[in-house]
Amino acid sequence: MAQRIIVDPITRIEGHLRIEVEVANGKVSNAWSSSTLFRGLELILQGRDPRDAWLITQRACGVCTYVHGLSSVRCVDDAVHVTIPENARLIRNLLMGVQFLHDHLVHFYHLHALDWVDVVSALKADPAKASKIANQVSPAGNSGTSDFKAVQARLRKFVDSGQLGIFTNGYWGHPAYKLPPEVNLIATAHYLEALRQQARTARMHAVFGGKNPHVQSLVVGGVTCAADLNPDRISEFLYLHKETKAFVDNVYIPDLLAVAGFYKDWGAIGGTSNFLCYGEFPQQGKEPDSLFLPRGAIFKREVAKVQGVDVAKISEHVKHSWYEGDQAKNPAQGETRPAFTKMDTNDRYSWMKAPRYNGEPMEVGPLARVLVAYGKGHGPTKKAVDGVLKKLNIPVTALFSTLGRTAARAIETQIIADAMDGWIMELVENLKSGNDKTFTPYEMPEESTGVGLNDVPRGALGHWVEVKGKKIHNYQLVVPSTWNLGPRCGADKPGPVEQALIGTPIADPKRPLEILRTVHSFDPCIACGVHVIDPASNEVYKFRVS
Amino acid sequence: MEQGNDLSRRLDRKGVSRRDFLKFCTIVSGTMGLAPAFAPRIAEALANPRRPPVIYLSFAECTGCSEALLRSSYPWIDELVLDILSLEYHETLMAGAGAQVEAAKAAAVAKYPGKFICVVDGAIPTADKGIYGTIGGKTFLEIAGEVVPKSLATICMGTCASYGGLPAAAPNPTGAKGLKDALGADLKVPVVNIPGCPPNPINLVGTVVNYLLFGKLPDLDAKGRPLFAYGKTIHDQCPRRSHFENGEFVTEFGSKEARMGYCLYQMGCKGPETYNNCPTVKFNEGTSWPVQAGHPCIGCSEPNFWDALSPFYQAL
Numbered sequence: 019m020a021q022r023i024i025v026d027p028i029t030r031i032e033g034h035l036r037i038e039v040e041v042a043n044g045k046v047s048n049a050w051s052s053s054t055l056f057r058g059l060e061l062i063l064q065g066r067d068p069r070d071a072w073l074i075t076q077r078a079c080g081v082c083t084y085v086h087g088l089s090s091v092r093c094v095d096d097a098v099h100v101t102i103p104e105n106a107r108l109i110r111n112l113l114m115g116v117q118f119l120h121d122h123l124v125h126f127y128h129l130h131a132l133d134w135v136d137v138v139s140a141l142k143a144d145p146a147k148a149s150k151i152a153n154q155v156s157p158a159g160n161s162g163t164s165d166f167k168a169v170q171a172r173l174r175k176f177v178d179s180g181q182l183g184i185f186t187n188g189y190w191g192h193p194a195y196k197l198p199p200e201v202n203l204i205a206t207a208h209y210l211e212a213l214r215q216q217a218r219t220a221r222m223h224a225v226f227g228g229k230n231p232h233v234q235s236l237v238v239g240g241v242t243c244a245a246d247l248n249p250d251r252i253s254e255f256l257y258l259h260k261e262t263k264a265f266v267d268n269v270y271i272p273d274l275l276a277v278a279g280f281y282k283d284w285g286a287i288g289g290t291s292n293f294l295c296y297g298e299f300p301q302q303g304k305e306p307d308s309l310f311l312p313r314g315a316i317f318k319r320e321v322a323k324v325q326g327v328d329v330a331k332i333s334e335h336v337k338h339s340w341y342e343g344d345q346a347k348n349p350a351q352g353e354t355r356p357a358f359t360k361m362d363t364n365d366r367y368s369w370m371k372a373p374r375y376n377g378e379p380m381e382v383g384p385l386a387r388v389l390v391a392y393g394k395g396h397g398p399t400k401k402a403v404d405g406v407l408k409k410l411n412i413p414v415t416a417l418f419s420t421l422g423r424t425a426a427r428a429i430e431t432q433i434i435a436d437a438m439d440g441w442i443m444e445l446v447e448n449l450k451s452g453n454d455k456t457f458t459p460y461e462m463p464e465e466s467t468g469v470g471l472n473d474v475p476r477g478a479l480g481h482w483v484e485v486k487g488k489k490i491h492n493y494q495l496v497v498p499s500t501w502n503l504g505p506r507c508g509a510d511k512p513g514p515v516e517q518a519l520i521g522t523p524i525a526d527p528k529r530p531l532e533i534l535r536t537v538h539s540f541d542p543c544i545a546c547g548v549h550v551i552d553p554a555s556n557e558v559y560k561f562r563v564s
Numbered sequence: 565m566e567q568g569n570d571l572s573r574r575l576d577r578k579g580v581s582r583r584d585f586l587k588f589c590t591i592v593s594g595t596m597g598l599a600p601a602f603a604p605r606i607a608e609a610l611a612n613p614r615r616p617p618v619i620y621l622s623f624a625e626c627t628g629c630s631e632a633l634l635r636s637s638y639p640w641i642d643e644l645v646l647d648i649l650s651l652e653y654h655e656t657l658m659a660g661a662g663a664q665v666e667a668a669k670a671a672a673v674a675k676y677p678g679k680f681i682c683v684v685d686g687a688i689p690t691a692d693k694g695i696y697g698t699i700g701g702k703t704f705l706e707i708a709g710e711v712v713p714k715s716l717a718t719i720c721m722g723t724c725a726s727y728g729g730l731p732a733a734a735p736n737p738t739g740a741k742g743l744k745d746a747l748g749a750d751l752k753v754p755v756v757n758i759p760g761c762p763p764n765p766i767n768l769v770g771t772v773v774n775y776l777l778f779g780k781l782p783d784l785d786a787k788g789r790p791l792f793a794y795g796k797t798i799h800d801q802c803p804r805r806s807h808f809e810n811g812e813f814v815t816e817f818g819s820k821e822a823r824m825g826y827c828l829y830q831m832g833c834k835g836p837e838t839y840n841n842c843p844t845v846k847f848n849e850g851t852s853w854p855v856q857a858g859h860p861c862i863g864c865s866e867p868n869f870w871d872a873l874s875p876f877y878q879a880l
Contacts, residue, residue: 025662026700029655032627034699056689056696057624058737062730067875073862074870077730080628080762081656103818124634132659172646181615181650186668188659213642217635221848228857229847230635231628231762235857237817237877242858244822254851356737358695369696457818534661545626 020047023527028537030129032081033544037537038363041524049519051503053544056356056369063493068094068485069238071493076232079545083231084117085474093481094238097468103455106240108445109226111299113233115438116222119262121475122431123219125541126270127212133535134277135197135205138190141174143203152204156272169207189531196280205277208269219262225255240457247449256442263435274428275409278421285412288420288518288536292317292378293386298473310437311473314390319418324393335372335507370500372507381514382477382501388426402429423539462488476543477501499543515540588638595845596770596792609776615650617680619672619711622655623704624697624731624740625686629722630656632762636769637849666700673714682715687724687731688746691739708747717754717781719771723864726757733870756781757788761864766845767793787867798835798861801843822858832877834863
């Protein structure tokens with residue numbers, strides 16, 4: 019007989035998310051994803067100075083900080099018809115690269131790892147054996163017997179204190195944990211190391227952005243950090259980047275491979291069918307004509323047939339969301355206003371809307387980007403993906419899974435970290451040749467529209483603005499977590515995470531660890547995902563795409 | 565000496581080197597405006613084997629304040645979480661989920677009545693009975709009402725929890741309020757505001773240290789902010805102040821004046837009306853702050869700054 023499980027709150031994510039599943043015969047047979055926070059940022063944006071929009075939209079999320087700021091300045095750049103200088107493009111790309119590195123590191127170690135790593139089991143590990151294993155998989159430092167002994171002692175002291183803090187009521191000893199104690203100890207040591215590394219990685223944002231979270235050096239027309247484009251600052255950035263890259267190469271990637279090796283069965287769990295990405299990192303001239311990570315859409319897992327992206331095919335549905343109305347059919351008809359009814363999975367159950375592309379739910383994020391790049395024959399991606407598949411001895415089809423999603427995130431972290439080296443050198447060459455331009459002046463038009471399409475750590479992100487009387491008339495964000503975690507649409511098709519959860523094995527319905535694995539593999543970001551789309555919001559497809 | 569050795573032993577047991585620890589204590593005492601002689605006393609207070617319990621609640625927020633806490637380097641976040649505080653509840657970091665963490669929160673409140681420090685980030689939606697934000701089926705308003713009055717003291721981390729922040733910006737679609745406003749005059753527990761978008765984590769650490777050291781919360785200004793951090797304007801502490809006095813202004817981003825680090829007043833800098841210690845403590849291990857990155861201050865630690873101090877690129 020089917021049993022309902024509600025997990026609320028889902029922890030180790032950004033924001034407030036509730037997951038309800040139905041379990042039958044030890045497996046998830048149905049799932050509902052509900053976002054339980056509504057702030058109404060689009061309404062707050064209306065009537066304001068378009069130049070201020072990026073400061074407001076950046077606060078859509080403090081975990082994926084920067085990305086909504088960047089999307090917004092790109093969107094308003096487009097509306098005022100300005101082409102930013104080369105140096106501004108490079109600084110913006112570098113800051114975006116930092117965001118990917120930081121976000122993915124924190125996700126793997128602090129938001130996702132405890133789904134796979136049993137911290138308490140690490141107490142039983144033999145530190146000498148852990149050291150031996152660690153040295154076999156990676157040249158990373160802090161891997162001596164004494165290092166692991168120290169971590170174990172610190173952990174034991176913590177557990178013995180009886181004050182378990184954030185580890186209270188974890189799922190320790192759950193049968194779905196498969197790592198030997200030594201690997202648990204290595205991963206726990208790296209969980210702690212990564213807590214410091216992420217702060218060092220985020221420092222790169224401060225070098226050219228003043229601070230992190232919430233960088234403050236972007237402006238419509240370019241960047242403001244003109245005084246920081248000097249040898250001292252560039253060296254500081256390079257040093258921090260080198261340190262992060264070493265951590266990615268020597269700790270993150272080896273840990274991913276080591277842990278994944280024990281969870282290969284998750285290469286057949288948690289998959290979806292359709293994938294969408296807008297692409298990211300414009301490499302020259304006007305954004306976004308040339309993109310380092312390519313744009314594309316994949317249907318029914320046909321990786322070899324990557325299709326182009328047409329934003330006119332995007333629609334947002336509200337049949338199962340707490341908004342007035344039934345379905346996003348004709349944007350000109352009626353306003354969409356928040357209208358809470360009650361939590362009812364048969365009716366309305368989320369503050370998120372349900373975006374669809376050509377009527378289909380689309381997964382966005384690292385896996386979508388890696389699949390599109392792989393399908394388009396993107397050199398660095400193909401090499402990295404084939405390498406990981408070979409090392410894990412799994413087929414390409416295993417990518418359509420929870421494991422594949424988590425692996426794709428690590429793969430692209432390494433690809434972006436490598437590419438950043440080149441962008442820093444481009445910046446240095448520009449400055450050496452006397453090109454120190456960072457800003458292009460512009461006039462705010464009386465009326466205009468603009469769009470900013472980006473791919474950010476969690477997936478495809480679009481901002482749309484309509485300017486009237488030099489003020490924001492309408493502003494809209496269609497964001498990654500809405501794609502991934504939105505509810506059912508007008509045609510009652512489940513969203514990607516709802517689809518991915520079906521078939522997930524559940525060993526103990528009272529301790530639903532396996533649900534967290536798949537939900538976390540999407541790296542949910544709920545504050546971003548919830549938006550009211552008012553008269554304008556449904557007008558996505560009416561906006562001109564330049 | 566006796567005391568010093570004992571401290572070393574206790575730090576050692578916590579896996580913290582005495583030298584690193586004292587270094588951080590010196591930085592914290594500096595931020596708090598205390599004499600360097602206080603550093604050892606701060607170290608002593610923080611090395612207490614019984615770690616002070618903290619319950620961290622997140623409401624209508626963007627998680628930027630929690631992320632800011634993760635960037636703490638004096639001390640590092642792993643030291644805060646494992647060695648110094650007992651973080652009983654924090655949604656972004658908790659290992660468990662759902663019913664398990666809700667139970668952990670309830671148990672912590674019951675175990676430490678009137679003894680835990682509550683930290684809150686995010687505003688509280690109050691319109692339509694607070695239905696715009698729920699956790700575990702309860703509204704943020706209900707959760708705050710259950711937990712905050714039982715705390716020893718509550719610290720509002722960030723402008724949203726302090727004054728409503730972005731969700732409360734016009735037209736305030738969800739009736740969002742800061743914690744004190746939302747809970748009303750009946751709230752007897754002392755509340756400290758650490759505004760900023762997000763705030764510098766050292767100001768949260770300084771507030772907690774003040775309590776551990778002196779057994780009381782720091783002195784506050786009329787807006788509930790600790791004077792050690794929010795006692796002076798950005799403008800009064802700004803390294804570009806001499807350019808202001810000399811009439812040397814940036815009038816266009818990317819210009820020669822911008823490259824030379826001139827005053828950003830005419831670009832809309834809100835430093836003259838903003839109280840915070842950004843110019844002196846800076847962010848991310850003292851790496852930089854917005855004016856150093858060539859961008860005007862937007863006044864993010866002032867109540868209602870999204871409305872009162874915008875448009876941001878217009879001179880005061």
